[in-house]
């Protein structure tokens with residue numbers, strides 16, 4: 001099982017971190033050990049002073065595929081939810097400065113929170129949000145994606161065989177920020193709460 005993540009896929013988020021808007025999807029991966037086994041608790045790692053939340057719509061793949069064509073791409077989506085791409089921003093900033101890979105900042109244990117799965121409906125724009133301590137911290141709609149779901153699936157499968165059960169984190173909108181011990185994070189698609197997580 002692979003976890004693909006897309007960076008800078010909403011213009012407003014690329015701008016808030018002073019990053020250029022990409023001309024093709026920016027892909028990185030997390031290992032299966034990054035999956036947060038109990039999504040109700042996230043333990044802040046000792047190696048970072050600044051872990052950020054990034055709410056993202058997450059897709060689960062339903063079958064294997066390679067070099068998938070656009071007309072068939074959405075048939076590969078089994079289900080959809082929201083998750084958090086936890087990011088050790090302090091480490092990532094240092095690595096970016098040096099031009100080094102991001103893995104220790106992005107792919108550490110527990111860095112991929114995933115919510116409860118919902119049925120995927122083709123053609124529907126997904127309204128989603130993150131609430132921190134009961135207040136809206138981030139909100140987005142997939143109509144604002146720079147690269148839409150079909151584009152992402154085609155692009156990822158050009159380089160990597162997609163396998164049943166793989167996940168794609170489709171990018172975060174603006175509003176990312178640090179977590180603090182004691183925070184309560186809740187992720188929603190429309191009015192369905194799909195996860196609730198305590199930061200410890």
Ligand code: MG
Nearest residue numbers: 054085171172
């Ligand atoms: Mg992200």
